Amino acid sequence: MAQVVRSPKVYDVCIIGSGAAGGTAAKVLTEGGLSVVMLEAGPPLNPEKDFKEHVWPYQLPHRGVGVGGEFRHELGDEFMAPNGAWEIEGEPYTSAPGSQFHWFRSRIVGGRTNHWGRIALRFAPVDFRARSTDGMGDDWPITYEEVSPFYDKVESYIGVFGTKENIPSAPDGIFQPPPLPRCTETIIKKSCDKLNIHCVPSRMAILTKPLNGRAACHYCAQCGRGCITASNFSSSQVMIPPAQATGRFTLITGAMAREIVVGKDGKAESVAYIDKATRSEKRVHARAFMVAASACESARLLLNSRTTLFPDGLANSSGVVGRYLTDSVGSSAGGYFPQLEKMPAHNHDGTGGMHLYMPWWRYDRKNDFLRGYHIEFGGGRGMPGVGEFDWICKDHEGYGASLKQYCRTRYGTYIGFAGRGEMIPNEKSYCDIDPDIVDQFGIPVLRFHWQWSENEINMAKDMQETFRSIVETAGGTFISRAKPDGRHPYGIEDGGVIIHELGTARMGSNPKTSVLNKYCQAHDVNNVFVTDGAAFVTNPDKNPTLTIMALAWRASEYLIEQAKKGSL
Amino acid sequence: MAPNSISRRDILKTLTMGAMAGSVLRVIPAQAAEYAHHMVATEKAATTAGVYAPKFFSPLQYKTLQALCQTIIPADGESGGAKEAGAPEFIDLLTSENPKYQLRLGGGLMWLDAECSDRYGKPYLDCLPEQQKEILDLIAYIKHAKTDPAVSQGVEFFAFLREMTADGFFTSEIGIKYLGYVGNTYLLSFPGCPPVPEA
Numbered sequence: 001m002a003q004v005v006r007s008p009k010v011y012d013v014c015i016i017g018s019g020a021a022g023g024t025a026a027k028v029l030t031e032g033g034l035s036v037v038m039l040e041a042g043p044p045l046n047p048e049k050d051f052k053e054h055v056w057p058y059q060l061p062h063r064g065v066g067v068g069g070e071f072r073h074e075l076g077d078e079f080m081a082p083n084g085a086w087e088i089e090g091e092p093y094t095s096a097p098g099s100q101f102h103w104f105r106s107r108i109v110g111g112r113t114n115h116w117g118r119i120a121l122r123f124a125p126v127d128f129r130a131r132s133t134d135g136m137g138d139d140w141p142i143t144y145e146e147v148s149p150f151y152d153k154v155e156s157y158i159g160v161f162g163t164k165e166n167i168p169s170a171p172d173g174i175f176q177p178p179p180l181p182r183c184t185e186t187i188i189k190k191s192c193d194k195l196n197i198h199c200v201p202s203r204m205a206i207l208t209k210p211l212n213g214r215a216a217c218h219y220c221a222q223c224g225r226g227c228i229t230a231s232n233f234s235s236s237q238v239m240i241p242p243a244q245a246t247g248r249f250t251l252i253t254g255a256m257a258r259e260i261v262v263g264k265d266g267k268a269e270s271v272a273y274i275d276k277a278t279r280s281e282k283r284v285h286a287r288a289f290m291v292a293a294s295a296c297e298s299a300r301l302l303l304n305s306r307t308t309l310f311p312d313g314l315a316n317s318s319g320v321v322g323r324y325l326t327d328s329v330g331s332s333a334g335g336y337f338p339q340l341e342k343m344p345a346h347n348h349d350g351t352g353g354m355h356l357y358m359p360w361w362r363y364d365r366k367n368d369f370l371r372g373y374h375i376e377f378g379g380g381r382g383m384p385g386v387g388e389f390d391w392i393c394k395d396h397e398g399y400g401a402s403l404k405q406y407c408r409t410r411y412g413t414y415i416g417f418a419g420r421g422e423m424i425p426n427e428k429s430y431c432d433i434d435p436d437i438v439d440q441f442g443i444p445v446l447r448f449h450w451q452w453s454e455n456e457i458n459m460a461k462d463m464q465e466t467f468r469s470i471v472e473t474a475g476g477t478f479i480s481r482a483k484p485d486g487r488h489p490y491g492i493e494d495g496g497v498i499i500h501e502l503g504t505a506r507m508g509s510n511p512k513t514s515v516l517n518k519y520c521q522a523h524d525v526n527n528v529f530v531t532d533g534a535a536f537v538t539n540p541d542k543n544p545t546l547t548i549m550a551l552a553w554r555a556s557e558y559l560i561e562q563a564k565k566g567s568l
Numbered sequence: 569m570a571p572n573s574i575s576r577r578d579i580l581k582t583l584t585m586g587a588m589a590g591s592v593l594r595v596i597p598a599q600a601a602e603y604a605h606h607m608v609a610t611e612k613a614a615t616t617a618g619v620y621a622p623k624f625f626s627p628l629q630y631k632t633l634q635a636l637c638q639t640i641i642p643a644d645g646e647s648g649g650a651k652e653a654g655a656p657e658f659i660d661l662l663t664s665e666n667p668k669y670q671l672r673l674g675g676g677l678m679w680l681d682a683e684c685s686d687r688y689g690k691p692y693l694d695c696l697p698e699q700q701k702e703i704l705d706l707i708a709y710i711k712h713a714k715t716d717p718a719v720s721q722g723v724e725f726f727a728f729l730r731e732m733t734a735d736g737f738f739t740s741e742i743g744i745k746y747l748g749y750v751g752n753t754y755l756l757s758f759p760g761c762p763p764v765p766e767a
Contacts, residue, residue, distance in 0.1 A: 054752055057739035058654070061661055064739070068666030072735075180760030187764060218754040342765045345748035350758050383752055384744055389734035398708045399640040399730065404649075404746075407734060411747050475766075 011037040011250070012563065014271055014286035016257045016301065019111025020545050021292035021532035021552040023235030024154070026243035028556035029290075034563060035248045037284050039255040039273055041293075042107030045081075045114065045236045051226035052079045057385060065386045072387045081226030083108065083115035090440030094447045100487070101448035102496040103296060109253060110236025112294065112499070113545070117353050118205040118223060118232050119376070120160045121542035122151050122171045126363075130538045134370050136424050140537040141509045141518040144171070150550035158233045158549070159211040161351075162203035169372060170198075170359035170542075176208045178355060179219070182348050184380040184415050185356040187337060191474035192358060197466070202357040202376075205233035205546075214238070221382060223352020232352060252284070258443050260289060260305040260314050260528065268314070268528050274441040288527040288559060288568050291505075292552065295533035296325070296431055299504035300446050302515075302530070303433050315505070315515050315522035315530075322431045324503035326539035329373065329421035329452075331460040331491040333480035335471030340380065340413040348381040348412070360541055369458040373421030373541045375466070381412030391479075414479075417470065419463030422541045425503055426453050429495065450495035460490035500544055505534035520555035527568050531555045620657045624664035629677050632693050633659065639704065640733040647746040655736025662732075673732070676725025680707075683722060 012034035015022045022038060029036050057063040064078045065071045071078070084106030095101045106112045125144035130137040148171075155174040162175035178201035181189065192199035206223065207216045215229040223232045230237040243249040254276040261283070263269040270285040291298045299322045305314035313321055353376075360372030392410045396403050423429075434447035464482050471478045482491030508514025511523035520535045522528040531552040533544050562568050622630040634656045643649035650656070663669040680703070681691040688699045695703075706712050707722035708730075714720075737743040 056741070056744070056752065058741050058744075061658070063658055063735065065662070065735075069662040069669065070666075179758040183761035183764050186761050218756075219758045220752060220754065222752075339765050344762060345750050346762050347750045347753070347755065347759065349751040349753075349755075355758075381749060381751075384738045384747055384749055386735040386739055387731075389738055390731045393730045393734050394727070397710065397727075397730075399704060400642055401644055403730070403734075404641045404644070404737075407738065408747055411738075411749075 009285065011035045011284070011286040013037075013288045013290060013559065014039065014284055015290040015292055016271060017111060017292035017294065017297070017532065018109050018240065018251070019106070019235050019292065019294065019532070020113050020116075020548045022290070023110065023113065023239030023243075024549045024552040025290045025292060025531055025556045026249060027239045028553055029560065030243040030246040030248045032556070032560040033248070034560065035250075036243065037250040037252065037286065039257050039271060039284065040107075040109050040111075040251065040253045041256045041276075042109065042253065044251075044253050045109045045226075047226055047228055047230075047237070051081055051228055053222050053225050053228050054220060055079060055225075057383070063386050069386070077385070079222070079225045081114050081224070083224075083226075084112055091445070092437060092439060093445050094434045094437060096447055096449045099448055099450040100494040101450045102494055103446075103448070103501070104496070104499045105294070105297070108236075109240065109251070110234045113233065113235040114226065115224070115499075116205075116234070116545055117376075117543070119353065119357075119543040120155070120158075120162075120173075120203050120205040120233075120546040121359075121374075122173055123147070123540055123542050123547050124169050124171055126168075127538055127540035127542070130371075130424075136370055138425075138506075138508065138513075138537050141507055141514075146518075147547070147550050147554070150554045151546065153553055154546060154549045157212070158205050158238055159207040159209075159214070160203055160205050160546075161201070161208045163201045165198070165200050165359075167198055167200070167359050167361075169361070169363045170200075170203075170374075173203065175203070176211075178202070179208060179217075179350055181355050182350055182380055183340065183343055183346075184337075184348075184378070185354070187339065187474050188377060188415065188470060189356055191470050194473050195469060196361070197358055197375075197470070198361040199356055199358050202354045204351060204353060206351045206353075207231045217351050219347075219350055221349035221352055227352075255282075256441055256443070257293065257301055258304065258441065260291070260301065262305070262307055262309060262314065262525070266309055266525065268525055274443075276441075279441070288563070289529065290552075290555070290559075291528065291530045291534075292532045295501045295504045295536075296446055298530050298532055298534045299431060300433070300443075302505060304444055310524070315524045315528055317524050318512055318515060320506065320513060321515055322504050324425040324506050324537075325430045325448075325450075325495075325501060326423040326425050326503050326536075327495050328498040328500040328539065328541070328543075329423050329456045329459050329463075330418060330493040330498040331463045331482060332416060332418040333464055333467040333471075333478065333482060333491065334379070334414055334416040335467075335474070335476035335478050336410075337413050337415060337471075337474060337476040339475060341409050343381070343412070346381075349383075354378050368462060369455045370424065371422035371455075371459075371541065373419045373459055373463060375417055375419055375463075375470075377415055377417045379412070379415035384411070415471075415476070417467045419460070419466070420498065420500075420541055420543070421456070421459045421463065423456050423539055424453065425539075426451065431504060448495070452492060452495075457489050457492060460492040464490050500533075500539060502533040502536040502539045502544055505530045506537050507535045508537065519558040520551060521558070529555050529559060620660075622660045624660050624670065624674065625677070628691075628693070629674070630656065630660065632677055632681070632691075633673075635693060636729060637733045637736070639700075640730050641737045647742050650733045650737045653737045653740035653743050655733050655740070658736040658739075659729075659732050672725060672728050676722070676729065679721055679725060683719070 303313040358375035428451035637650035
């Protein structure tokens with residue numbers, strides 16, 4: 001290792017990570033008058049160069065599926081903005097024997113908000129009171145009423161479309177008007193109405209009206225490619241620029257945090273990080289620290305910050321850092337809808353993602369499982385892509401004119417459904433430090449332990465049954481690969497696949513069973529905050545990003561107050 | 569942070585058999601896409617009159633590939649076929665980079681020629697149209713893999729070639745036009761859905 005370079009400057013706050021939590025904190029803290037340095041493990045994002053908006057498949061020789069067709073049937077493709085990966089060369093993670101966990105990481109300014117589906121759902125009051133409601137898991141140390149003003153602030157600033165619906169499981173927010181439904185969505189809504197399933201405009205962080213100098217959406221459905229007009233939300237395009245405008249913001253890219261260094265007084269005083277360009281270790285000093293590296297990466301940093309004062313890792317006297325790891329329950333299926341064959345050619349693109357969705361609708365009765373799920377769906381006449389005609393080819397077989405015509409007839413007649421449900425934390429699902437393996441920078445890596453419980457599997461079963469009834473009520477043919485047994489009972493995804501990891505440094509009022517207080521401040525070290533999904537006590541059936549931003553905003557305002565009082 | 573809500577991936581996943589199992593999902597940096605784009609553009613410009621020089625298949629095999637692609641998705645009164653859509657170029661490029669495709673498609677083409685030689689004494693391209701039709705009618709249907717084990721490898725090969733040909737055709741300019749996809753543009757507001765016929 002090269003020499004340790006000491007930075008003489010002491011910032012007010014050092015933020016580790018530039019995603020939903022880090023970006024929000026950077027904006028609020030700098031606008032509140034504090035000087036901020038941010039460490040981001042990846043490179044800067046350059047929309048002009050990195051975004052592939054409006055490119056046709058035939059403009060790329062691999063038609064979007066990359067060298068050797070490696071993205072055929074995969075999450076990514078050549079069109080996507082650079083936004084993250086399941087595997088990063090030189091930065092492994094491991095799964096304990098018998099566990100299957102997948103970890104999607106983004107190393108780029110904006111983090112996973114570049115990849116985010118922009119689904120912006122508030123948690124419901126009941127989501128903060130899990131144990132009081134059904135005896136499982138724990139209550140949060142805060143209530144919906146305490147978080148609600150921060151949801152207001154986030155929604156007003158980033159722009160979220162939606163409608164007021166008065167559904168108890170899905171509180172209304174401050175919404176821009178939603179786009180009209182697509183054909184696929186009108187068909188499914190009709191079916192849901194018959195089945196008494198709520199099917200309402202989705203809530204997405206995409207502008208339908210201009211806001212703060214950002215243009216309204218132009219309805220190309222390509223959010224995942226990155227949006228040149230910043231009409232959808234990403235931390236890199238919406239949170240970082242106002243922080244930079246204050247003149248109090250320093251961004252260090254290519255900086256992989258290794259350890260939070262604690263002084264003799266027991267307070268954190270600096271972060272030791274690897275400057276990837278030179279592979280040398282550097283330090284940055286600050287009066288307070290906001291760990292916002294994503295739930296698992298933040299847990300890893302705390303666990304790797306071991307000293308005689310904190311032998312089990314920083315802020316971990318409770319031993320619960322890494323514990324209570326959850327992800328959403330995911331299961332999917334689809335259907336073929338003959339009525340879509342007869343649709344005249346029309347523009348079906350819309351915003352990136354769904355215009356309607358199904359919030360949890362059975363909150364008023366007893367079910368075969370605790371908690372609930374929502375349903376996302378999509379399909380129809382999108383831009384044709386490689387791999388899309390496989391099922392039609394399999395169905396028709398043969399060759400020639402009839403195959404060609406059949407592909408056109410069946411194009412856009414498929415609608416896919418994905419359930420997203422609540423996992424209750426369990427003892428067998430957590431992450432710790434792998435005792436044997438370090439990454440290319442010498443930083444010990446995470447090891448994942450994972451097991452679904454019966455409750456989640458029952459939920460996945462229910463999802464499949466619901467998908468079937470929605471498809472069949474709409475006159476479609478149900479298509480699903482889910483089986484009741486095997487490694488993925490009822491199609492339940494492996495842990496981590498839904499990319500909603502939460503809970504690894506949870507907040508609570510008891511320092512013996514939680515890591516953070518209700519302001520995301522570490523019980524053990526009062527100048528360390530963890531503001532990302534690690535702080536969550538439950539993982540309800542709502543995509544967590546909006547709540548991550550609300551909690552980061554709240555923690556940042558609290559930090560500013562504390563700084564003014566001189567109590568950091 | 570769910571992958572773009574329900575994404576193309578979710579849809580493909582429920583449609584494809586086992587494609588996800590054990591696969592390593594990766595996203596490439598955009599520069600790689602740009603690089604690939606320029607690479608083939610340069611490749612084309614370098615050859616005379618912009619004719620694509622196959623990178624994996626031998627000239628004769630490439631001719632067979634072109635013929636098969638065009639048979640799978642032929643030209644008709646409305647549009648050109650897979651050949652005009654650049655499907656053979658697309659397939660050759662990907663195959664040149666992927667050892668598994670080399671086995672399935674490169675090996676598959678050799679299987680086809682060997683089978684035609686056994687049956688008709690000539691490689692596929694030299695066979696009479698009715699002979700070509702006879703062998704294709706055998707390998708174009710999965711039921712024949714069960715009834716006639718001698719052609720099961722051919723059935724597997726042809727199924728994959730059919731999918732790759734459809735990929736190449738329906739992601740081309742003429743293929744997208746043939747499908748009637750409307751979009752990839754800038755709209756001031758989203759118009760919603762024209763009336764949907766009953767199921």
